[in-house]
Amino acid sequence: MNEVLITADLVIAGPANQLTVDGAVLIESGVVAAVGTAAELEASVDTQVPRLRCPGATVLPGMMDCHVHLAFDAGSDPVSAVTNADPGELSTAMAKRAQQLLAAGVTTVRDLGDRDGLTVALRSSIDSGATLGPRIVAATAPLTSHGGHCGFLGGEVTTDDDIRAQIAHNAAIGADVIKVMASGGALTPNGPRMWEAQFTPRQLRLIVDEAALHGLGVAAHAHGTETIGHCVAAGVRTIEHCSWRTAEGIVYDPTITQQIVDNNVSVCRCVSGDWQLFLEQMGPERAKAMAALIQEMRGAGVQFIAGTDAGVPGARFGDYVGMLEFFSSLGFEHTEILDMATVNAARALGLDDVGVLVPGMRADLVVVDGNPLTELGVLRQIRHVFTAGRLVTR
Ligand SMILES: [Zn+2]
Incomplete structure (x- = not known):
């Protein structure tokens, strides 16, 4: 037609x-x-x-999911699943997950971490019309410290030369964006704690500058309050998670939020479709505190974009609307939420034709x-x- x-x-x-x-x-x-x-x-x-x-x-x-991992299976142990998978079988599974997203009305996905450039291959297959799926914006292997968060995806770096080489490699195989695991994460056994920095401010600047030499922006996974500030100062384009963690618990810093707004950085809060269960596990006090911080950032003018982290435990593919309803539960207007999922997402991803x-x-x-x-x-x-x-x- x-x-x-x-x-x-x-x-x-x-x-x-x-x-x-x-x-x-x-x-x-x-x-x-x-x-x-x-x-x-x-x-x-x-x-x-x-x-x-x-x-x-x-x-x-078409709606956009700014944070997915097509290589992860949303099961309880995605690390083993992705590490042990046969590349052919993993590719087939990834294509199926991409189709689930498309069927849910998600016409663009940004994949923020896979292995062996499999997402780039899937992107080519979709672009050629051979496979049905959403448009893919691919990060390939995220940069991480040695033994750091998601190191099993192949992006471990230590020296400045490692950083340059990994970015050059990702760019050469067709990455659309560079992802850095700026702080620890929950998935990785024995990795740094979620609030702990994996890179120095100087290294983060090197990553942003080096990515720019290849014409790419940087998406930063950052849970730690200090790390969030360092990422914004370094010039990343989006902050993923942005959960304001420190060794002493949640510590929000409104001056960093102001820099996020001033530098036009978008925040992808990453909420899975079954957020109600997640809130129950958090307990009412912490859930209330988290909601208050999101409200605080919204009030300061932060531009949020929609993302589910689909593929990590409990974040199913195609369960997109549940994430939007989370923001509705916090009092966001439906127009704001639709913009997070469409026009604001496109701007944050640097896509000017959707x-x-x-x-x-x-x-x-x-x-x-x-x-x-x-x-x-x-x-x-x-x-x-x-x-x-x-x-x-x-
Ligand atoms: Zn993620």
Whole structure:
């Protein structure tokens, strides 16, 4: 289907306050050719062009998951699973996970850590049309310290030369972004604690500068309060997790938040679909404290982007809307949440051809039953998904 005119009760062109009631979107050769009212476009578009009429539905830009790990299986021990997997079988599993995301309306994913460049191979296969899947922005192996968080993915570095060589390697195999494990993480047995720094401020600057030489931005995994500050000062583009941990517990620093805002750094908080269980495990006091910090950052003007960390234990692929509902539970407006998932995500990932539906943009869009501005849960009721103008779900 080269051309199609989609009509629906509502078109959210994006940002989410840009609406057309009884709207229409014309797709031509993989891009958005026109957006307007159904009456206008029905009248002006050639009658030979196929119509896809969607009463009761909303058309919106394809959603984006800014933090996934296609190589991880979301089981209780992803480290062994990914380390022991046969590359062929792992590739097949990754393609299947990518398809689950696409079926859930996620038309772009940023993969922030895999092994052996498998995500790049999957990206090529999807781009060529051989495999169905979302557009992939790939980090390949994250830079980490020796024995550090996710070192089993192959990105351990110690010296400055190691750092340069690993970034050059990732760039050479086709990475779209450089990921650094700036602090410890929960996954890795015997690795540094989550609040502990894995790199010095000087090394973080080297990583950002070296990535820039290859034309790449940096996404930084940072739980530690001090590390978050060092990453922002170094010039990373996104902070992943941003959970403000120290040896003494949670310590929030509003001056660092101000730098995040001033430097235009986006924050991907990484919340899995079953966040309610996670909050229960945290206990009411800590959960309340975490919610308060997210509110504090929101109030300061931090730009959040949507990410699930799909693949880590308990973060299932395709359970995307649950993450959006977490932000709703904190009082975020639905328009804000849709922007986190679309236009703001695109900006943070440096993609200028997706995130909104205006003429000339890539035709990545989703049709859902109902109106997500009144009921976020309708984003689970996917009627159609288009990726680069190709209809993949009916
Ligand atoms: Zn992650």
